[in-house]
Amino acid sequence: MELFYHPLSRYSQKVLIALYEKQANFYPRIIDLRDPFSRKEFHQTYPQARVPLLKTHDELLVPESSIIIEYLDRHCNNSTQLLPQEPQRNLQVRLFDRIIDNDINNPLFQLEKLKHTEDSNEFEIKQLEKQLLVQFQRLDTQLTQHHWVCGDSFTLADCALIPCLSYSFQHLNLLDLDEIVRYWQQAQLRGAWMLVQEEVLLAEMEETAGIRGIP
Numbered sequence: 360m361e362l363f364y365h366p367l368s369r370y371s372q373k374v375l376i377a378l379y380e381k382q383a384n385f386y387p388r389i390i391d392l393r394d395p396f397s398r399k400e401f402h403q404t405y406p407q408a409r410v411p412l413l414k415t416h417d418e419l420l421v422p423e424s425s426i427i428i429e430y431l432d433r434h435c436n437n438s439t440q441l442l443p444q445e446p447q448r449n450l451q452v453r454l455f456d457r458i459i460d461n462d463i464n465n466p467l468f469q470l471e472k473l474k475h476t477e478d479s480n481e482f483e484i485k486q487l488e489k490q491l492l493v494q495f496q497r498l499d500t501q502l503t504q505h506h507w508v509c510g511d512s513f514t515l516a517d518c519a520l521i522p523c524l525s526y527s528f529q530h531l532n533l534l535d536l537d538e539i540v541r542y543w544q545q546a547q548l549r550g551a552w553m554l555v556q557e558e559v560l561l562a563e564m565e566e567t568a569g570i571r572g573i574p
Contacts, residue, residue: 372522376555411424425460467523524542
């Protein structure tokens with residue numbers, strides 16, 4: 360398998376966590392969509408030119424982070440089961456995956472974009488921060504009854520949430536949410552996330568130094 364991704368993309372990090380949890384063998388293909396040569400080459404493989412993208416052994420192209428993880432869960436059954444077999448729990452995991460992607464990850468991207476815009480609207484920033492805090496309060500309540508997002512086992516929902524927390528703790532006041540703090544502390548000790556963090560830190564160092572790896 361080949362994974363086309365970028366380490367600083369949270370949706371890419373979401374898939375990387377799943378790959379490491381599943382102990383899956385894959386060939387990493389880092390794509391920098393800001394680089395016109397990298398983008399053009401990737402466009403020939405996948406015209407939509409969006410990461411992450413999984414290319415399977417039989418040349419099937421699987422886009423979208425949640426769909427990639429579902430594919431992995433079906434074809435790499437030798438370790439962590441990220442989508443529960445029991446229908447009710449499966450629906451709950453899928454629900455929280457959608458909530459985290461749509462109501463946390465996407466607004467975080469908007470917030471980052473606004474904060475890096477010179478004429479950014481302060482009111483709009485505050486509104487986004489307020490919306491995000493509401494979602495984190497909801498998750499904090501959920502975590503009072505669960506070790507991970509949807510129970511005692513690590514799932515797709517955790518793959519979605521963990522990449523959002525690093526930026527969120529830096530830019531939002533989450534320290535009063537005891538269960539979110541507890542969750543973030545245990546997440547940082549998870550082997551799969553530690554491996555992802557190594558890639559993230561290296562990519563951040565390259566960004567700071569103005570060095571970009573060859574895709």
